[in-house]
Amino acid sequence: MSKIIRLRTLCLFLVFFVTTCTFANEDLSLWEKRLPITFSGYTKNETLIDFPALIVLEETDAGAGFKYSDFLSPPDGDLRFVADDSETQLEFEVETWDTSGKSYVWVKVPELTKDTKIYALWGKAGVVLPSFTTDGSVWDENYLGVWHMNNATDTKVADSTANLFHGTKKAVDSPKEVEGVIGKG
Known part of the structure; x- marks a missing residue:
């Protein structure tokens, strides 16, 4: 059992490490x-x-x-x-x-x-x-939530911060999304 946990931990570390290195090394x-x-x-x-x-x-x-x-x-x-x-x-x-x-x-x-x-x-x-x-x-930790309101085909209103404070609309088309100052609002 502990070998499996160590193997999974190692795999997660390698995935994170490779992803981080790829970002850092992009030419x-x-x-x-x-x-x-x-x-x-x-x-x-x-x-x-x-x-x-x-x-x-x-x-x-x-x-x-x-x-x-x-x-x-x-x-x-x-x-x-x-x-x-x-x-x-x-x-x-x-x-x-x-x-x-x-x-x-x-x-x-x-x-x-x-x-x-x-x-x-x-x-x-x-x-x-x-x-x-x-x-x-x-979005840094000072943003409790950021909702772009551009999800016309779903009832989920996604939070763009790491807090993941997602909201839920009454229905896909309610409330109705309309053009705002920045996209839909």
């Missing part, structure tokens, strides 16, 4: 596409620490910027965000991915000032989204 220079993102709307002198910033991705008519067709690990597996140093990978959560419209992604920016620049990366085959995109890492 982000191999991503084909790079889009600079600045936060021109933030004009304060204070620095925001570990701030979840909303990034809205949408194809442009000019064709020189963001294009869903450039993703090589569908639907969004090769999406990454990095700091201005082009090496520090930033944690993020995909709230909504809509290849025919706008996609909403929350990126945890380590230090947000009026001069902060980060980059969105995509265009690398054979990769998947890192585990931090679904484990609540974007």
